[in-house]
Amino acid sequence: MKSKKFVFMFAVTFVACLLMTGIGFAKTVGIVMPTKSLERWNRDGEYLKQQFESRGYDVNIRYSDNKIDQQVKDIEGLIANNVDLLVIAPINGLALTQVLQDAEDEIPVIAYDRLIMNTKAVRYYVSFDNYKVGVLQGEFIKKMFDLDNADGKTFNIEFTAGDPADNNAPVFFAGAFDTLKPYIDKGILVVPSGQTEFQQVATKAWDSAVALERMQNILASHYADGRVLDIALCNNDSTALGVTKAITDDYAGDNKVIITGQDGDVANLANIIDGKQTMTVYKAVANEAVVTLDLGVAIMDGKEPGEELIKDSKWDFACAFDTESYNNGKGFVKSYLLTPLIVTQENLQKELVDTGYYYMDGKYPKAK
Ligand code: GAL
Numbered sequence: 001m002k003s004k005k006f007v008f009m010f011a012v013t014f015v016a017c018l019l020m021t022g023i024g025f026a027k028t029v030g031i032v033m034p035t036k037s038l039e040r041w042n043r044d045g046e047y048l049k050q051q052f053e054s055r056g057y058d059v060n061i062r063y064s065d066n067k068i069d070q071q072v073k074d075i076e077g078l079i080a081n082n083v084d085l086l087v088i089a090p091i092n093g094l095a096l097t098q099v100l101q102d103a104e105d106e107i108p109v110i111a112y113d114r115l116i117m118n119t120k121a122v123r124y125y126v127s128f129d130n131y132k133v134g135v136l137q138g139e140f141i142k143k144m145f146d147l148d149n150a151d152g153k154t155f156n157i158e159f160t161a162g163d164p165a166d167n168n169a170p171v172f173f174a175g176a177f178d179t180l181k182p183y184i185d186k187g188i189l190v191v192p193s194g195q196t197e198f199q200q201v202a203t204k205a206w207d208s209a210v211a212l213e214r215m216q217n218i219l220a221s222h223y224a225d226g227r228v229l230d231i232a233l234c235n236n237d238s239t240a241l242g243v244t245k246a247i248t249d250d251y252a253g254d255n256k257v258i259i260t261g262q263d264g265d266v267a268n269l270a271n272i273i274d275g276k277q278t279m280t281v282y283k284a285v286a287n288e289a290v291v292t293l294d295l296g297v298a299i300m301d302g303k304e305p306g307e308e309l310i311k312d313s314k315w316d317f318a319c320a321f322d323t324e325s326y327n328n329g330k331g332f333v334k335s336y337l338l339t340p341l342i343v344t345q346e347n348l349q350k351e352l353v354d355t356g357y358y359y360m361d362g363k364y365p366k367a368k
Helices: 002-021 039-054 068-080 097-101 130-144 168-185 208-222 237-250 266-273 285-300 348-353
Strands: 028-033 058-063 085-088 109-112 122-128 155-160 231-234 280-282 319-322 334-338 341-343 358-361 364-367
Touching: 028 039, 028 068, 039 058, 039 285, 058 068, 068 085, 068 097, 085 285, 109 285, 122 130, 122 285, 130 168, 130 231, 130 280, 130 341, 155 168, 155 208, 155 237, 208 237, 231 237, 237 266, 266 280, 266 348, 266 364, 285 334, 341 348, 348 358, 348 364
Parallel strands: 028 058, 028 085, 085 109, 109 122, 122 334, 155 231
Antiparallel strands: 280 341, 319 334, 358 364
């Protein structure tokens, strides 16, 4: 009888010690995504949750419905819960300075995909090479129209960029515009609307309806006289969806307009298969989540990783460590930047389906 009592007392004491020292409590990761209304963030959120849970962390994930006040509340709640790490994709990179002040020395923050400005709480940034996203779109146009051998031919182009609140948006636009500006300067590319500044071509919240209405206005004002539109360079798929609808419904020309995008949203992949959209720049957010996991684990283990996180990893994808591209107002943020890739009708099966990111549901791909 005595031995049973002893074992019971020992067990109670042992568990009490564990609890007092915090051993045995899983650490918690707070994840905050901008919204579910833009397709990619649903995938990001799922991948991030799966990755951290696969390593035994508790995950508290919030989607802030593209409402800045909601995102501030979501972050406040996670800070109050004293999470061990925050992974945040901001709706507005300028709107989180105040709320993250409380986290500054307590909770490490990884800015996920979009940079968070004016706060020292952000220890790292994980994203894709956002400038290269735009360059890939510009280079695709350059190659498709053989702009270096135009021989007197000219092509009409219109630009659609993203949300001015999103630090990525002007970077995407700069990559594309810097690539094509030499051809605009030579008169090989012509912008009939005259809209070539980021603020003129930006799209609030990346909203498809906003992009649709702006393109309808441009078509009505500058193409009603039968002028041909050759190219609609859109910096992402949600804006490309609106632009494609405007061109389908309201463009009088009978030529195929070359339309670009980014993200591989399923509606746009269907448009690519149907020939309505010409390309998208795909970013494997599954890999972005893997990098975020390994970085987050290192940070929670008290490390401050650099290049070696890549060297010591088992990642089967390219990633660059960068300390000079992304200054968030408090200094350059150590960044891990993955590599985007061009997807068209020709390589969609190989790059998106054979890799397992999507599966074919009849004629069209669906995201897993
Ligand atoms: C950007 C993101 C892109 C784009 C957009 C829409 O910040 O990097 O993938 O699609 O937001 O959410």
